[in-house]
Amino acid sequence: MSFSTHVLDAVAGRPAAGVRVRLEDDRGRVLAEGRTDGDGRIKGWDTAGAGVRRVVFDTGGYLAETFYPEVVIAFTVSDPAQHHHVPLLLSPYAYSTYRGS
Template sequence: MSFSTHILNAATGRPAAGVAVRLERDGTVVARGRTDDDGRIKGWNPGRGVHRVVFDTGGLSTFYPEVVIAFTVDDPDQHYHVPLLLSPFAYSTYRGS
């Protein structure tokens, strides 16, 4: 199982580079890092269960200092891609490929 994410700053139309991101399971941090120049993090292997990916978006949006997305890994053989599209007063996500 692998996990990746991508942050797009919809206000600028550009990837959000250098954003701190952490992945949690059962209240424990299982991975942390910063988005690359293309706004991506990839290669994390969190395992089965309910996870929370926490984006430290304070430098991009003063209204949303952080965005938390909870999701379930039920098949550890699949890839899970959870992108974040962030604008000043809204955000959206989906399960990507």
Template structure:
């Protein structure tokens, strides 16, 4: 099982490079890092059950209504890859289950 994310800045139309991201499971931090120049981060292993990916949007955007975006997701198939992308702007965000 593996986890990846891709963050796009909807204001600039570019990848959100350098955004701090954290993966949590059962109150434990499983991984923490910054998105690369393409806005991507990968290689973490989520736990079975509910996980949380936390995006430090306030550290990336100077003026934002959402200083942190938390996406909770459930791992039911431990052998599956889990991709959680984020489309980000100062006053809105969206996410979905990617591939």
């Protein structure tokens, strides 16, 4: 199964490049880690099968001032054959996410 994310900086109105991101399994084992590219994206990570996964965004390393130094989004992989896309819309005092395609 593949995983991707897209981080958008809601204040600047552009993709958030250089955000550190890691993907973990339900035991906290790191499955993948990296930084968003110039378009704010990470593509092609493997979730290593079914189960609960967490994507962790180092928002404190990206934003100079933020109430949320880290955003953790847990999601369930029930069908490892499907692609899972988890976008993050980010500002210093709020964030939102949804299951993308």
